Amino acid sequence: MDKEKVKQIVLDIIAEIAPDEDLTDVKPEVRLRDQLDLDSMDFLDIVMELRKQHGIEVPEAEYRQLESLDSSAEYLFPKFEAKAVA
Amino acid sequence: MPNARRKTEALDGQHFEVVVIGSGMAGLASALRLAMFGKSVLLLEKHYVVGGLNSFFARGGRKFDVGLHAVTNFPPNDSAKASPLIRLCRQLRIPFEELALSPQSFSRIAFPDVDLKFNNEFAFFISEVERLFPREQDRFQKLLRTMEAFDAYSPEVAGDVSARAILGEHLQEPLLIEILLCPTCYYGSAVENDIDFASFVMLFDAIFRQGLARPLDGIRRFLDPILKRYEELGGKRRMNLGVKRIVTKNDKVERLELDNEESIFADHVISTCGVVETEQMLSSASQAEDADDVGRISILESIAVFKEQPADLGWEETIVFYNDDDVFRYERPDELTDPRSGVICIPNNYRYPYGEQMPEGQLRVTCLANYEKWGALDENTYRSQKEICRKAMLDVALGYLPNGKSMAKELEERTELLDIFSPRTIKKFTSHLDGALYGSPRKSRDGSTQFSNLYLAGSDQGYVGIVGAMLGGVAVANNRILRGD
Numbered sequence: 001m002d003k004e005k006v007k008q009i010v011l012d013i014i015a016e017i018a019p020d021e022d023l024t025d026v027k028p029e030v031r032l033r034d035q036l037d038l039d040s041m042d043f044l045d046i047v048m049e050l051r052k053q054h055g056i057e058v059p060e061a062e063y064r065q066l067e068s069l070d071s072s073a074e075y076l077f078p079k080f081e082a083k084a085v086a
Numbered sequence: 087m088p089n090a091r092r093k094t095e096a097l098d099g100q101h102f103e104v105v106v107i108g109s110g111m112a113g114l115a116s117a118l119r120l121a122m123f124g125k126s127v128l129l130l131e132k133h134y135v136v137g138g139l140n141s142f143f144a145r146g147g148r149k150f151d152v153g154l155h156a157v158t159n160f161p162p163n164d165s166a167k168a169s170p171l172i173r174l175c176r177q178l179r180i181p182f183e184e185l186a187l188s189p190q191s192f193s194r195i196a197f198p199d200v201d202l203k204f205n206n207e208f209a210f211f212i213s214e215v216e217r218l219f220p221r222e223q224d225r226f227q228k229l230l231r232t233m234e235a236f237d238a239y240s241p242e243v244a245g246d247v248s249a250r251a252i253l254g255e256h257l258q259e260p261l262l263i264e265i266l267l268c269p270t271c272y273y274g275s276a277v278e279n280d281i282d283f284a285s286f287v288m289l290f291d292a293i294f295r296q297g298l299a300r301p302l303d304g305i306r307r308f309l310d311p312i313l314k315r316y317e318e319l320g321g322k323r324r325m326n327l328g329v330k331r332i333v334t335k336n337d338k339v340e341r342l343e344l345d346n347e348e349s350i351f352a353d354h355v356i357s358t359c360g361v362v363e364t365e366q367m368l369s370s371a372s373q374a375e376d377a378d379d380v381g382r383i384s385i386l387e388s389i390a391v392f393k394e395q396p397a398d399l400g401w402e403e404t405i406v407f408y409n410d411d412d413v414f415r416y417e418r419p420d421e422l423t424d425p426r427s428g429v430i431c432i433p434n435n436y437r438y439p440y441g442e443q444m445p446e447g448q449l450r451v452t453c454l455a456n457y458e459k460w461g462a463l464d465e466n467t468y469r470s471q472k473e474i475c476r477k478a479m480l481d482v483a484l485g486y487l488p489n490g491k492s493m494a495k496e497l498e499e500r501t502e503l504l505d506i507f508s509p510r511t512i513k514k515f516t517s518h519l520d521g522a523l524y525g526s527p528r529k530s531r532d533g534s535t536q537f538s539n540l541y542l543a544g545s546d547q548g549y550v551g552i553v554g555a556m557l558g559g560v561a562v563a564n565n566r567i568l569r570g571d
Contacts, residue, residue: 017179
């Protein structure tokens, strides 16, 4: 598991919940909302899929950590690591 | 999801994480959302079919939709993703194409001296308003900007602001105000002679800014993929089974007592039965029901089926909202029905793909009706009055179709099948007190109640139309159950 892998996981989830979005050129440092048509309902789905598919919990107060691919990787990577160890 | 299935079995069919009361559009949408994320969900339905107001029935070997004149919110090409319908498809993970929606031909709003046409091009609607009300041009543009700046779907929005008052502040010609209120009230107002501003904005956008559409096969095209997905995910459903009592303890719902005396335990309960209807089921309910909270708007609808395609009779429009006076009356009539105003729907006139067409012509006419008066009739009078009122309604409605008056007799002769549904039928399908089409004037936008694990969804959230009702159900599932998990 590395941070690039985490980004890919998030992208795969977005592809699943928003199949009509073009994800070929998503810039990791730019806010997802600014380059894709995602609203708060879609971000809830990202959180719910992280839990369902990977057992990762994101408390509501921390949803904004997922605003870009880079910030998602920074925030989620330790959670994936902790999971791997456990 | 195997997870959900396991949980349900472990709980022995008596205990669910969520019970949803009512399988109308809001109930179905919230149940599917919850099942999608592994909740054990039970959907309870009193009636023998799903859909609530947007259900279907069979007569003379033909299938009819109950409430579906039109699916609103048909996304225009240029703003597809912002459309509430596309948002809904995403939330339910149902591809938009699967709904097989076909756009309307065009529709009309007909008042004594004004006939305003619209189709699914918003610019055309604006040009019609400007053609008919040239002096209102700037003020109308300002109204559009006010509406654009207003987030009608926000759960925090006030549900009791009068659209009539806001239109009055923006516009000077009273007739334009009435013309804007007529279609929006008919498609979703629970209050008389007005509509709350949030619902007005939602419906204005849904009807004009987006547009009207319908699947060739009717509402089942919506219901089937939802039910299929729900069941694949392990969601449970019980039909012909109503809730007798919601038993509460302190600030929580403890269990539900069903009509068959069974008890079901639930961590969360979503009731789509309506605000007053839900309160009456509470074990702690005080018996004094506030009559002001029971909706007064109900309808009589007639469907005539004939061999010809309506276009061959010269009728190419899809929907006509009509009113015989410069003032639009949207209120419970003193008589059984008020034929002077209503809505015509010709479902053949959606543009179905590959030149497909419904096999027979259909003409649907809807007028406001008085539930109390219909409810008081004995069976024989009920039957005869349905026929008398149907004729009176049709007589007026035909006057709003090209050469309609002169075709009245011919149409009657050619009619193969007639069906009429009354406020009593609405009550049967929706369980709304007084057959109130759009529920109570009292709305709970965010779905909250005085009990911490009981939420309202559906008509009494004030989200309107099929798409609105479903988004309301999704919002309750998301914000009340999934988010706080």
